[in-house]
Amino acid sequence: MKRRPTRYTLLLARSGGGSRALSLPGWAVLALSGFLLLWSGVNAYLWYRAREVRALEARIRALSQEARRLSLALEAERTQNGVLSQEAERAKKELEALKKAMDELRRRAGLSPLNALPVRYQEGGQGGGALEGWAEVQATLLDLRNQLSEIAPALERTLEVERSLPLGFPLRAYEGVTSYFGMRENPFGPGVEFHDGLDFSAPYGAPVHATGSGVVVQAGWMGAYGLAVLLDHAEGYETLYGHLSRIAVRPGQRVERGQLLGYVGSTGRSTGPHLHYSVYRHGVAVDPRPYLEARR
Template identity: 45%
Template sequence: MVSIAALGAVAWLAVTLVMVGLQVKGASDRIALDQREQEVTQTEARVAAYRGTVEEQVARVERRQAVLDALVRRHFGNLEDNEDEAETADGAEAAEESSAAIPEAAALQALEQHQVAFARALRAAVEQRTLQTAEAIREFGLDPRVMSRRAQGGPLIPIRTAMTLDGAIDEEIADLEIALNRLAVMELSLRAIPSAKPTAYGAMSSPFGLRRDPFTRGRAMHNGIDFRGRHGQGILATGPGRVRFAGWKGGYGRTIEIDHGAGVVTRYAHLSGINVSVGDRVDRGDRIGRMGSSGRSTATHLHYEVRINGRAVNPRPLLEADRDVLEIQSVAGRRNGDAVERG
C-alpha cells in the first residue's frame, strides 16, 4: 500500500509539473506574441510618422515653389532654372541628416535648400537691378527718391496672404517679394520719364529758366522749352501715358497734357490742332497735335513742359540722355507694359 501510495504521489507530482510547465510555456509564448505585436504597432507608427513628415515636407516645398513661380512670372516672366547651381554646405549637411532619419525625405530636403538658395540669389539680382535703375534716373538729372516716393497707408495686415496658402511665409520669400515690389516702383518711375523729342524738326528757341518776357520785356520764369518750326508741324508724345487734358488753356492756347504716371506730366502748348482726346492712351512718338501759335505767343512754335508732382523741371536733361540710359529705360518699359501707375 505504501509503495502504491508513493507511486501515486510521484505520478501526481509529475503530472503537476508537466501542467505547470505547459502553463509557463503558454504564458511565455503569450508574452512573446504581445511583444511582437507591440513591435509591429510601433513600427507602423514610425512608418506613419515618416510618411506624415514626408507629406508635410512635400506640401511645404510645393507651396514655396508656387510662391517663387508666381513672383518670378509677375516680375521677370518665365525664367529658365539654373540646374548647375551648387548646393550650399548647410543644405548638403541638412540633406544628409534628413537621409539618416527619413531616407525618403532626402531628395525633398535638398530641393528645399535649393529653393532657398534660389530665392536669395534672385533677391540679390533684383537689388542690383534696383540700384541700376536708380542710377539711370539720376542720369536724367532727377532724384530717384523723389520719383519713387508714394503716398502710403492703410490698416496693418499681417503677411498671411493668399499667396502663402497656409498662413506661413518663409523669410527669404518675404524679403524677395519686398525687393521685387521696390524694383517695380523704381522701374515704373524710370519708365514715366519722358525722354523722346516732342517734334521731329525744329531748334530750341527759348530755354528753361529766367528770361525777358516777350510781351512785357520784364524778368519772368519760363517753365518749359520752346521749339521753333513750321505751322502744322507734327507734335509727338515724349513718353507713354494717358491724355488728361486736351483743349484751350488760357495763355497756353490749345494745349495737351499727358499723365505718364509716377507724378510726371508733360504739357504741349500753343498748338494749331489737337489729334487726341482726354482718356486716350498714347505711346512714345505718337503724333498728338500740330504746331501753331495759339494763346500768348509771338510766332509759330511749341512750348513744351515737364512737371513732376506739380513742379516744373528742366526738360533738356531728359531729352539728352545717353544711349545706355535709354536702353535701361526701354527694358523697364517692356517689363512693366501697361502697369504704369497713374499719379
Template identity: 50%
Template sequence: MKQAYHTGVFGRRRELPTVIIARGEHIRYFKVRPWMIALAGSAAAAFLLVTLAAATYLTLHEDIVSAALVRQARLERAYEERIAALRAQLDRVTSRQLLEQQLMQRKMAELVERQEQLTRQQSRLSPVLERAGELRADEQTIPVPSPRPEIRAGLTSEKFGLPTVASAYSQPEEKAQVPWPLRPGYGESGTAEETEEQVLSAIDRSLDDLEADQLARIGSLTETAYQTTEAISAALDAAGIPIAEDYGVEPAGGPLLAAVGALLPFEEKVRELDEALDRLEKIKQTARRIPIANPLPGAAVTSSFGIRSDPIIGRPAHHSGLDFRAEYGAPVRATGSGTVIKAGWNGGYGRMVEIDHGNGITTRYAHLSKIMVQVGAHVEKGGIVGRVGSSGRSTGPHLHYEVRRNGRAVNPLTFISAGRRIQKYL
C-alpha cells in the first residue's frame, strides 16, 4: 500500500519509500520519510567525520608520543653520560688524592723511622759518651733528636703543640725549626699539598743535618781520642817508657774503612770511637801507674840526678835521684799508683818507702821523718806515703826521690817532665 503526499514542487505528488520486512507469515512495513533519510545521512556523515578525526588524532598522537619518547631518551642518555663523566672525574680525583695521601703517609713513616733511628743511635752513643766524659767539654756535645711525635690527622698549622726537630747544639736562627705534626692546614700562599711538601722537605733536611752533625761530632771525638792517646804515648816515649807492651798486641794500625756489606757508617764510626776510647783508657791507666807526678809540688830541687859533689865528703859522687827542699813534716805524695814493697829503715836512706808501679818501675822516698803506709798496701797517685825529715845520711830536712827501672836508677826529671806535658789529659 502506498501513501501519496504532496511536495512543494510544482504541485506534484510523490510517494514515500516503503520498507517491507517479511518474516514467515508476519509482514511488516514502514514508510521512510525524508527527515529520516536526512538524519541517517547526517549520522553517517558525523560518524565518518568522527572516524576520520579519530584516525587522524591517533596517527598524529603516535608521532607526537614517539617524538617525545625519542627526545626523552636523548635527554636521559645525555644525563647518564654526564653523570658517568662526573663520576669518572670524581674517581680520578679520589684516586689521585688517595695516591697523594699514601705517598704522604709513606714519607711521614720514613721520617718518623729516621727520627727513631737517630734516637736509637743516641741510645747507642750514651755509654760511649759516658766514657768520653773526660774529653774536652766542647767535644762531647752530641745532637739528640726530639721525642717521637704522635701523628694525628686534622690539625691546623697553628696547633702543633709538639717539640721541634732540630739539632741540640745548633743555633736557632741558623737551623730550620720544623714543627710537628707533619700535616698542617692550608697556608696563606700555596695549596695544602705544597705546604705539606715544604714541611716534609724541611723535616728531611733537618734530620739530614742532625745525622750529619752527629757523625761529625763522633768523628771529632774519635780524632780527639786518637790525638790524646798519641800525646800521652809520645810523652811517655820521651821519658823512655814504651807502652805498646801494655796493650798485649803487636804494633799495628791504620784507618778504619768500612768493608762491603759491613756495618752502617754510624755503627762503624761508633765502633771506631769505642776502640779509640779503649786505647785511650788503657794508656791513661798505664800513665796513672807510671810515676810521672811531683812528690812535693812546688818544692825546689836542690840536687839533680847524676854526678855531683857529695855534701858530706865533698868529693864527686853519683846521685841516684832528686833532692827536694821542704819543711820538716811536709807531706810526701806517691807519684803514681802501685803497691808498697818496702816501708822502714834502709841504711843511708833512713826511713824509706818503696813502691812497685809495675813493668819493672819502682820509686823510693827517703829521709822521711814518718812513714804513713805499710808493706803490701796499695796507694793511689797523690796519696800521702810519709813526712819530710832528715833521717839517715842527710844534712837537713829534704826528700830524696828515686825512680828505678828493673833495679837501675834513672833520671826522675824525665818522668816528671812527661807528667807535666800529659797532666791535662789525665
C-alpha cells in the first residue's frame, strides 16, 4: 500500500465568530518552526548587540567625564604650581622631623639607623617643580612606611622587655625606707648582717603592686620573708615582695606592671608591718634604689 504523506491541521478561531481549519503538510510545519527559531535567534543576537552598544556608550560618557575632570585638575594644578611648591617644601621639612623620630624608634628597637630619604632629596639637590617635589615626598613616605613595617615587631619586643623591667615603687602611697640595701645592724640581736633589699614602712593591709610584668615563680611561705611573692621578669631580673599578710596571686600566673600581688603584713622574720622588696639580676641581689628612681 502507498503511504500517505503526513499533514497537520491548524485550527484558527476568531473571537465572537467562526473558525477556520488550515491543513499543512509536514515539511511546511518544519519550515515554519525553523523560521520561528531563526527569527528568535536573530532577535536575541540583536538585543545582545544593542546592550553591548549601550554599555560602550555609557563607558565612553564616563571616560569623557573623567578626561574633563583630569583636564580641569591639571589646569588647576598648573595655576597653583607656586602654592604646591611651597607645600612640598613644608612637607619635606616635616618628613625630616619624621625621619629623626623614625631613627629614634629604630634605636629603641635595637636596629641600626637608615637613610630614609631618596638620594635626590638630600640637601643641596636640585628641585624640579611642584610635581617632582610631591613625587619625592611620596617616595619618602613609601620608604618610611616600609621601615615602619620592619620596626614594628622589633619595637614591640623592646617595649615588652621594658614593661617587664622592675621599675618604680611596689607601694603607691608609701615610699619611706626604714632599712636600706647592704650591711646593717642586726635588728634581732648583736652584730651586723647583709640586707638584700629595701624595707618600706607601710600600715598593715596596704596593697603591694608588681613593679614590672612577669610570671609568679613562688607565692607562699618563704622562710625569713614569711608570706612572699617572687616574680620572674625579662633580662634575668627577679623581684621579691616579703612579709605579706595575704597573697593575691598564684604560682605560674602572668602579672602586669602595677597588678596587685598581696597586702603588707609582718609575717616571717619581722619586727612590725612593713614590706621587704628585693631586686635580683641573674640570681644576685642588687640595690633596688636605682630602679625606683627610673620610674619618676
